[in-house]
Amino acid sequence: MKPGHSHVPATQAFANGIPNGGTPANHVTAECARVAPVLSRIGDKWTVLVVTFLGRGPMRFNALRREIGGISQRMLTLTLRSLERDGLVTRTVYATVPPQVEYALTELGRSLLIPVLAIRDWARQNALQIEAAQQHFDALAAAARPACGGVAHTGGRPSAVGVDEIAHLQSER
Amino acid sequence: MKPGHSHVPATQAFANGIPNGGTPANHVTAECARVAPVLSRIGDKWTVLVVTFLGRGPMRFNALRREIGGISQRMLTLTLRSLERDGLVTRTVYATVPPQVEYALTELGRSLLIPVLAIRDWARQNALQIEAAQQHFDALAAAARPACGGVAHTGGRPSAVGVDEIAHLQSER
DNA sequence: CAGCATCCATTACGATACTG
DNA sequence: CAGTATCGTAATGGATGCTG
Numbered sequence: 001m002k003p004g005h006s007h008v009p010a011t012q013a014f015a016n017g018i019p020n021g022g023t024p025a026n027h028v029t030a031e032c033a034r035v036a037p038v039l040s041r042i043g044d045k046w047t048v049l050v051v052t053f054l055g056r057g058p059m060r061f062n063a064l065r066r067e068i069g070g071i072s073q074r075m076l077t078l079t080l081r082s083l084e085r086d087g088l089v090t091r092t093v094y095a096t097v098p099p100q101v102e103y104a105l106t107e108l109g110r111s112l113l114i115p116v117l118a119i120r121d122w123a124r125q126n127a128l129q130i131e132a133a134q135q136h137f138d139a140l141a142a143a144a145r146p147a148c149g150g151v152a153h154t155g156g157r158p159s160a161v162g163v164d165e166i167a168h169l170q171s172e173r
Numbered sequence: 174m175k176p177g178h179s180h181v182p183a184t185q186a187f188a189n190g191i192p193n194g195g196t197p198a199n200h201v202t203a204e205c206a207r208v209a210p211v212l213s214r215i216g217d218k219w220t221v222l223v224v225t226f227l228g229r230g231p232m233r234f235n236a237l238r239r240e241i242g243g244i245s246q247r248m249l250t251l252t253l254r255s256l257e258r259d260g261l262v263t264r265t266v267y268a269t270v271p272p273q274v275e276y277a278l279t280e281l282g283r284s285l286l287i288p289v290l291a292i293r294d295w296a297r298q299n300a301l302q303i304e305a306a307q308q309h310f311d312a313l314a315a316a317a318r319p320a321c322g323g324v325a326h327t328g329g330r331p332s333a334v335g336v337d338e339i340a341h342l343q344s345e346r
Numbered sequence: 347c348a349g350c351a352t353c354c355a356t357t358a359c360g361a362t363a364c365t366g
Numbered sequence: 367c368a369g370t371a372t373c374g375t376a377a378t379g380g381a382t383g384c385t386g
Contacts, residue, residue, distance in 0.1 A: 034296070040218070074361085100368085126211075247381085
């Protein structure tokens with residue numbers, strides 16, 4: 001996600017914070033208020049991809065674009081800007097004709113690479129197991145829903161986060 | 174969230190001397206297609222929080238809600254459902270009055286906890302450095318942008334991402 | 347207590363067109 | 367080549383009200 005969100009989960013907690021109610025969560029929420037935006041960055045659609053690609057070495061804009069494959073120019077620009085802003089990548093402009101811009105991880109960026117690769121590897125290793133779990137879950141959900149029989153209420157599933165998830169990609173036109 | 178590259182020609186060879194060697198490049202894109210949804214899940218607004226809290230032990234719905242602090246019921250439900258669907262948490266209903274539902278990490282969920290905590294710790298350790306980088310970046314951006322009357326010199330950079338978020342940079346005070 | 351359903355605002359993202 | 371500007375759409379997520 002973009003770093004734009006003004007609302008971090010902690011605001012409400014503190015607004016409601018009863019001094020006597022004694023929620024043990026105070027330090028936790030304060031902490032995650034700082035951590036949350038970083039996690040949002042990690043989890044947005046392209047950051048991890050970009051960082052891992054840059055982890056192989058410096059790259060120019062369109063090279064990155066081509067390598068990554070599905071990213072729009074806009075999103076690559078935005079992602080790189082955010083990363084630059086966070087001090088995770090450097091942007092070096094060579095005043096040539098045509099212009100060349102090279103992106104590279106900073107030291108901080110390389111340190112991020114380590115846990116990021118760990119997550120990626122976890123995802124890689126457990127992707128099949130997760131898919132299996134999903135299918136199992138969906139099968140049970142379908143069985144538990146006596147939808148058939150004529151009355152089809154609107155839609156069936158909200159599909160907000162859960163069931164859907166596999167769709168929506170424009171390949172090309 | 175999911176870059177379902179249905180195509181992505183495997184035309185590219187890495188132009189930067191990547192330690193890729195003989196591995197076909199399309200392997201990478203196919204792989205990240207599987208990895209991407211997992212990363213999206215990780216990066217959504219609440220998953221990491223929920224997983225880390227559950228990492229401490231099983232918890233009931235409203236306990237979780239209270240602990241986390243800023244989460245709406247809807248999002249907690251949705252997040253837990255997704256996690257359950259992915260086989261990362263179990264949901265146990267006790268047929269008491271009033272009903273009790275307990276959530277706990279599965280084995281898979283606990284294995285996820287490891288890299289997730291690594292990321293969280295990274296975020297924690299580098300939050301200040303990132304904030305500093307952001308302020309530095311924003312300062313430069315502001316300096317490059319003449320707010321009034323001045324010279325509109327080329328080189329005045331980003332207005333795309335920057336402006337909108339400096340205002341909201343502070344999460345809580 | 348746990349949880350769905352509905353409405354609604356904000357945001358993310360892709361496509362497209364234009365610039366230095 | 368490497369962007370920027372603008373638009374439309376889809377997804378995200380909060381608030382509220384209803385259920386067993």
